[in-house]
Amino acid sequence: MKNNYSIISLLKNSLSYHENWQQAWRDPEPKKEYDAVIVGGGGHGLATAFYLAKKHKMKNIAVVEKGWIGGGNTGRNTTIIRSNYLWDASAGLYDHALKIWENLSLELNYNVMFSQRGVMNLAHNLQDVRDLKRRTHANRLNGIDAEWLSTEEVKKFCPIINTSPNIRYPVLGGTLQRRAGTARHDAVAWGYARGADEMGVDIIQNCEVKGIKRNGDNVEGIETIKGFIKTKKIGVVAAGHSSVIANMAGIRLPLESKPLQALVSEPVKPIIDTVVMSNAVHAYVSQSDKGELVIGAGTDAYVSYTQRGSHNIVEGTLKAILELYPIFSRMKMLRQWGGIVDICPDASPIISKTSIKGLYFNCGWGTGGFKATPGSGDLFAHTIANDEPHELNAAFNINRFISGDLVDEHGAAAVAH
Amino acid sequence: MFIINCPFCGERDQSEFSAGGEAHIIRPKQPTELSDDEWADFLFMRKNIKGIQFERWYHAHGCRKWFNVVRDTSNDKIHAVYKMGEKPPIK
Numbered sequence: 001m002k003n004n005y006s007i008i009s010l011l012k013n014s015l016s017y018h019e020n021w022q023q024a025w026r027d028p029e030p031k032k033e034y035d036a037v038i039v040g041g042g043g044h045g046l047a048t049a050f051y052l053a054k055k056h057k058m059k060n061i062a063v064v065e066k067g068w069i070g071g072g073n074t075g076r077n078t079t080i081i082r083s084n085y086l087w088d089a090s091a092g093l094y095d096h097a098l099k100i101w102e103n104l105s106l107e108l109n110y111n112v113m114f115s116q117r118g119v120m121n122l123a124h125n126l127q128d129v130r131d132l133k134r135r136t137h138a139n140r141l142n143g144i145d146a147e148w149l150s151t152e153e154v155k156k157f158c159p160i161i162n163t164s165p166n167i168r169y170p171v172l173g174g175t176l177q178r179r180a181g182t183a184r185h186d187a188v189a190w191g192y193a194r195g196a197d198e199m200g201v202d203i204i205q206n207c208e209v210k211g212i213k214r215n216g217d218n219v220e221g222i223e224t225i226k227g228f229i230k231t232k233k234i235g236v237v238a239a240g241h242s243s244v245i246a247n248m249a250g251i252r253l254p255l256e257s258k259p260l261q262a263l264v265s266e267p268v269k270p271i272i273d274t275v276v277m278s279n280a281v282h283a284y285v286s287q288s289d290k291g292e293l294v295i296g297a298g299t300d301a302y303v304s305y306t307q308r309g310s311h312n313i314v315e316g317t318l319k320a321i322l323e324l325y326p327i328f329s330r331m332k333m334l335r336q337w338g339g340i341v342d343i344c345p346d347a348s349p350i351i352s353k354t355s356i357k358g359l360y361f362n363c364g365w366g367t368g369g370f371k372a373t374p375g376s377g378d379l380f381a382h383t384i385a386n387d388e389p390h391e392l393n394a395a396f397n398i399n400r401f402i403s404g405d406l407v408d409e410h411g412a413a414a415v416a417h
Numbered sequence: 418m419f420i421i422n423c424p425f426c427g428e429r430d431q432s433e434f435s436a437g438g439e440a441h442i443i444r445p446k447q448p449t450e451l452s453d454d455e456w457a458d459f460l461f462m463r464k465n466i467k468g469i470q471f472e473r474w475y476h477a478h479g480c481r482k483w484f485n486v487v488r489d490t491s492n493d494k495i496h497a498v499y500k501m502g503e504k505p506p507i508k
Contacts, residue, residue, distance in 0.1 A: 241467070243463070243464070243465035243466070243467075244467050247464065247466070252458070252462040252463065252464065253462065253463075253465070254457075254461035254462055254463065255463065255465050256438070256463055256465055257465055257467075257490075301435065301436055302431075302436035302472075303436070303438075303465060303466075303470060303472070303490050304490050304493055305467045305490050305491050306490075306491070306492060306493050309418075310418035310431065310432070311418055312418070312432045342465075345460075345461050401457045401460075401461045401462070402453045402454055402456075402457040403453065404453075
């Protein structure tokens with residue numbers, strides 16, 4: 001049983017110089033067999049294990065992770081959470097996640113620092129204005145809060161934006177989702193890991209998967225660097241490396257993996273208290289609780305697994321940031337990094353069964369998976385436990401690429417690709 | 418970020434080029450007879466390899482010609498460049 005985190009436990013542990021905190025999760029060796037194995041110990045994978053144990057009472061499960069918990073895209077994203085997607089299926093999916101976010105710290109007894117500071121999307125040309133207004137209406141019809149802001153209202157909501165009509169791409173307005181915001185991404189992984197571990201889930205780090213053993217159209221288990229693990233259900237949540245796992249199982253996915261970059265500045269006093277995104281000029285920025293500006297850049301337009309990304313992409317983003325926020329002109333950037341994102345042709349994810357019985361994939365989140373972490377885990381757990389999708393992820397099955405029933409969210413995915 | 422040796426122009430920065438994705442995907446000869454599964458396979462399914470990949474590139478800001486590249490996607494090292502219609506120089 002885990003000790004409860006509270007103000008009292010904090011005070012108590014301060015007396016022993018914080019040296020006696022209980023271990024948050026164990027570091028077990030893999031057992032011979034599990035009822036289900038989740039491949040990938042990022043936020044989505046850990047959330048899947050958590051909800052499998054909590055809602056579907058599957059206790060004999062493992063999460064195998066190549067590196068360490070939350071060391072992949074969970075710790076590399078720009079932590080933005082919103083649900084203002086265009087189509088009904090996406091609205092259902094992303095708002096399901098947002099509703100879980102609103103109570104997640106309590107559910108996990110772990111402060112994920114969820115902050116509903118609002119997300120504003122800017123329009124820079126007439127087509128942007130039409131698209132964003134259409135999306136605002138679509139969001140409202142789906143019960144998602146969305147507002148259209150005029151240029152003056154944009155300026156009022158975020159005074160440091162340059163709304164002069166004389167810049168190259170002037171701000172013609174924007175949309176605002178007030179329930180949207182940010183959360184601390186590491187805490188999400190750690191909170192889910194701690195919660196899953198408490199219910200008996202084995203979290204096995206430094207355990208790379210080397211192969212998937214099939215018997216005809218059924219799965220029999222996984223080969224790992226720590227030996228063979230027998231299981232009848234494998235849930236793959238491997239983000240940019242989904243295709244690598246799929247190739248082991250002998251199937252192909254409609255994915256391309258590309259580096260996506262982000263960067264943070266030196267920490268400064270509070271200057272921007274919301275998240276501002278701009279599709280057209282590709283600049284988005286928020287400020288972390290430490291005071292760093294968190295800036296998201298674009299993807300490289302070619303397949304690569306290098307986890308770095310090109311300099312010209314960062315340069316383009318920073319040019320746009322400087323035109324929109326001249327006040328940042330002397331800020332120094334401290335760190336830059338890349339993560340590998342798996343992009344679907346329709347910019348929507350796959351949470352689905354496959355042609356192989358017992359093999360499930362949760363992938364294709366592309367540039368925007370973090371926001372969906374709790375909802376993705378919940379729905380993927382449902383899909384694995386029942387061998388059937390939940391109604392909220394039924395549209396995100398892999399067969400949509402055969403039927404042609406795509407969920408095109410290129411407009412709402414804030415990173416152009 | 419890397420340099421590509423265009424078979425027509427020589428070495429240029431990658432930012433001059435556009436990636437055209439996986440190479441040697443053959444366009445269906447009789448599209449009317451394709452099943453939905455085969456269409457999905459042709460249009461959407463990709464190997465998306467981590468390692469040696471055969472791919473098409475287009476010199477968008479140069480000679481505007483297409484050609485093929487053999488690149489290791491795990492470290493972006495280019496192993497060979499060859500023209501459209503030629504056999505890959507590496508297996």
